[in-house]
Amino acid sequence: MPPLAEHLEERGIDAKRRVKVLFPLPLFKPYDYLAPADCAVAPGSFVRAPLGPREIFGVVWPGEGDDAPADKLKDILEIAPAPPLSPSVIDFVEWTAGYSLFPIGAVLRMVMRSSDALRPPKMLTGYVATGEAPPRLTPQRQAVLDAAADEPLSARVLAERAGVSDAVVRGLAQTGALRAVEIDPDPPFAAPDPQRPGVALNDEQQAAAARVASHIDKGGHAVTLIDGVTGAGKTEVYLEAAAHALAADETAQVLILIPEIALTMPFLKRIEARFGAAPAPWHSDLTGAQRRRTWRRVAEGQARLVVGARSALFLPYTNLRLIIVDEEHDNAYKQEDGVIYHARDMAVLRGARAGFPVVLASATPSLETVINVGEGRYDAVGLSRRHAGAAMPDISLIDLRETPPPAGSWLSPPLTRAVDEALSAGEQSLLFLNRRGYAPLTICRRCGHRMKAPNTDTCLVEHRFSGRLVCHHTGFSMPKPDACPACKVVDALAPCGPGVERVAEEARQRWPNARLQVLSSDATPSPAAMRAALDAMREGETDILIATQMAAKGHHFPGLTLVGVVDADMGLAGGDLRAAERTYQLLTQVTGRAGRGEKRGRALLQTYQPQEPVLAAIAAGDRNAFLAAEAEGRRALSFPPFGRLASIILQSTDEKALADAAAELKRAAPNGDGVEVLGPARAPIYMLRGRARMRFLVKARRDVSLQAYLSDWLSRVKTPSNVRRTVDINPYSFL
Numbered sequence: 001m002p003p004l005a006e007h008l009e010e011r012g013i014d015a016k017r018r019v020k021v022l023f024p025l026p027l028f029k030p031y032d033y034l035a036p037a038d039c040a041v042a043p044g045s046f047v048r049a050p051l052g053p054r055e056i057f058g059v060v061w062p063g064e065g066d067d068a069p070a071d072k073l074k075d076i077l078e079i080a081p082a083p084p085l086s087p088s089v090i091d092f093v094e095w096t097a098g099y100s101l102f103p104i105g106a107v108l109r110m111v112m113r114s115s116d117a118l119r120p121p122k123m124l125t126g127y128v129a130t131g132e133a134p135p136r137l138t139p140q141r142q143a144v145l146d147a148a149a150d151e152p153l154s155a156r157v158l159a160e161r162a163g164v165s166d167a168v169v170r171g172l173a174q175t176g177a178l179r180a181v182e183i184d185p186d187p188p189f190a191a192p193d194p195q196r197p198g199v200a201l202n203d204e205q206q207a208a209a210a211r212v213a214s215h216i217d218k219g220g221h222a223v224t225l226i227d228g229v230t231g232a233g234k235t236e237v238y239l240e241a242a243a244h245a246l247a248a249d250e251t252a253q254v255l256i257l258i259p260e261i262a263l264t265m266p267f268l269k270r271i272e273a274r275f276g277a278a279p280a281p282w283h284s285d286l287t288g289a290q291r292r293r294t295w296r297r298v299a300e301g302q303a304r305l306v307v308g309a310r311s312a313l314f315l316p317y318t319n320l321r322l323i324i325v326d327e328e329h330d331n332a333y334k335q336e337d338g339v340i341y342h343a344r345d346m347a348v349l350r351g352a353r354a355g356f357p358v359v360l361a362s363a364t365p366s367l368e369t370v371i372n373v374g375e376g377r378y379d380a381v382g383l384s385r386r387h388a389g390a391a392m393p394d395i396s397l398i399d400l401r402e403t404p405p406p407a408g409s410w411l412s413p414p415l416t417r418a419v420d421e422a423l424s425a426g427e428q429s430l431l432f433l434n435r436r437g438y439a440p441l442t443i444c445r446r447c448g449h450r451m452k453a454p455n456t457d458t459c460l461v462e463h464r465f466s467g468r469l470v471c472h473h474t475g476f477s478m479p480k481p482d483a484c485p486a487c488k489v490v491d492a493l494a495p496c497g498p499g500v501e502r503v504a505e506e507a508r509q510r511w512p513n514a515r516l517q518v519l520s521s522d523a524t525p526s527p528a529a530m531r532a533a534l535d536a537m538r539e540g541e542t543d544i545l546i547a548t549q550m551a552a553k554g555h556h557f558p559g560l561t562l563v564g565v566v567d568a569d570m571g572l573a574g575g576d577l578r579a580a581e582r583t584y585q586l587l588t589q590v591t592g593r594a595g596r597g598e599k600r601g602r603a604l605l606q607t608y609q610p611q612e613p614v615l616a617a618i619a620a621g622d623r624n625a626f627l628a629a630e631a632e633g634r635r636a637l638s639f640p641p642f643g644r645l646a647s648i649i650l651q652s653t654d655e656k657a658l659a660d661a662a663a664e665l666k667r668a669a670p671n672g673d674g675v676e677v678l679g680p681a682r683a684p685i686y687m688l689r690g691r692a693r694m695r696f697l698v699k700a701r702r703d704v705s706l707q708a709y710l711s712d713w714l715s716r717v718k719t720p721s722n723v724r725r726t727v728d729i730n731p732y733s734f735l
Contacts, residue, residue: 018070021049023058024112027105030061032068035076044084046118048077057118059085059108080118083299085111086318088354095353096346101710101727102339110314110339114288114295121292126152126183127173134175140164144172152181186293192275192305194243199236199274208381209240215357215379216245216322223348225328225373226361228383230592231390231556234361237383238324239274241359245322246304252321253298256307257343259332260550261285265531268307275305282308282315285527310335310343313350321356323347327553328360328369329585334732342730363592364585367634368641370627386596393563393594393601395619397610409506410498415564415604416510423514423543427599428559431503431546432590433566436472436520438464438502439495442480449486451493455690463522464501470522474689503566504546511544519547552590558597563590568605568615576734577639580614584626587618638699640730644706647731648696648714649683652723655692661723662694668716672709674701685735691724695734 017037022030033049035041043062048055055077093111097104129148134141143162147153153161155169162168172178201209208226215222228234242254258267261283272278280294280303294315297303301318308315310333313323325333325344333343344360351358360369360378372378386392398414405412411419411431422429439462442451451460453471460469462480470477483490495502504518517533524530530550536542540559545551571583587605595601607615617626635642650665652658662680669677679696686693700706710727719725 020061020063021058022061022108023051023056023105024109025105026103028103032066032073033076034073044090046080046082050074082118085316089316091353092350100339100341100729101707106339111316114291117292117296121185123182124154124185126154126181127158127178128152128181130177130179132176134172134177140168141172144169148178152183186296189280189297189303190277192246192277194247196276198239201236204383205233205237208237211381212241212359213244216248221352221355222357223378224359225365225369225378225380227365227380228363230363231386231596232383238359238361249321251301251319253317253319254305254322255312256324258326259330261527271307279305279307282306282312313343313346323351324359326361329362329364329366331732336733340728364588367581367630371641390596391600393591393603395591395603397615397619398604398606399610400606400608410503410566411506412606418562418604422562427561429544429562430560430593431564431566433500433503434549435499436522436548437461437499439497439499441496442469442493443496444484444492445494446489446492447487449484457685457687462495500546500548507544507546514543516544517542519545519551549586552586556596557593560594561599561601563594563603565605568607569609581630584614643702644700645730646698646706646710647728649726650723651691651693653691654722657720657722658692658694661720665717669713674704675709
């Protein structure tokens, strides 16, 4: 496309108008440019414009221009042939920036992550059968013609499907048996069929689905929690809600958020079975071409059903009418890098801004959601029994003070006996430990030196499978040395504590004839490897699965009757306000994998602290008592959801500059009614990736505008260029 200046010159037009352009950069405002008066450059249009020495794409933003003289402004260079952002997306970007206190341009960047989708992709050459028989019809040629009978396919795809070389395809084209046609590399997504029958629902599920449908029919914003025990069929209920929304408006788009990539592929298959068409996917494992296809089809309104991770919330929807947040309690919805946000909260607020319903689903809903239901802000529907009549598992605590494991082992006698019984009965077991690698700490037996990542206050985790020491915070890894780097003694480095690899080692020694599988992000690093491990467990090809939290939710293993939690105390050492809640959610989810088939399951939790209220509540199945106690503790401290929290993190490679910046920021803190500023203090992980880190924690009453207070405070201090400052509204991590 020629530059707009040439377009104007050719037409003899010199009339221009001022427009604002926001770029996907850490900028707090859009900038003024000139555009042809007669061109359709409306708010939301994607345009290319000069910014300093670069020419980059941005978005025409609503609002009045500045007072800068027109002769000082630069021209827009190109209008991208892409659908403009809808007003609701623009509003959401502005609101998110204001809520998170991040630059609005940084939020826009999340919308424009697939920038190559702004121009249509280059068409590919495909081939389709003409019906003419070639002079010589071999079995290989017939296979190609059969593959090309229904739709145009590229030579590579045709050759793969027919099991031949590309030369066979080209030869058929030369004979006239195949005709070359242009095909779109980003084919449209097949339309979902909301009328297609789904799984038969029981009475509870039908009532829940009808309740959600009533909110869709009423129109406007409403939040509904589907609160069901593990295995109760929450997914079937919210898929009915999705079908109802799609049927009510032929242009409606529905987004289903899921927390883990490992859940994506099996879930996509369930969606396809329900609606007769695959949904548009969005997650980090997609190729660039796949991301471009989903982004562009969403922007065109053609992708009506989207399934994705948290960032799918920022796709450029044209008519988003329903958001479903599965496993709404999951910490994976919290974005900790770049713009910091919680996808569940942003989903609720996006629904409120645009006036459509939001559905939350969980067997262990967050305390924030439970309180919102109790105070009448959210509706709730309950599913109290498992689908198809399966019983909830029996849960017991193993007091390791009374029945400890043998020396050098991690599995207690009661747990090993239970695994023996499951194996004898031909049933499956899951040994759960939410700690990757072989051992969380490597220490020198001679001098006490701890192996740490360079420039970081974190211990290296031994990974016996790969023979390396790994930092799970920075990604640094190194081969395990033969000698201690401090005292130089050979073979003095010893692993301390268990990881899943160490539990797997013990399990192999104890049950040498059992089929074992380790499921963790290290042992199964690719989505394909994860799916293979999960499929093997689902099909009964694994006897004992040793797994991290990747196996804790969203999976159905019909033959699994025993779950053994190796270290139920581990999550209680977090030291932050959600430690007990996270422990309850994680252990409830993982124990809920047991007994989903014909036989009732059981779960055994190894602990040195059986008196802990959270563990007692899990064993008793008394969620309400736990949540009531947790709520009372938070209320007494005015912690969320009964108060507001924000974290300010300062980091720098210069420790003196960091300390000075923290002191200056502390001095500038304004007095605020109902606001308390704690800190500055060293972060628990003080040094990370060579940067020292200090934190402030800001507490405020629930009725206080925390963003207004922070904006006033931070505007009073100019942060030095060698100090980075980050704001986290409602922090989940305190490291």
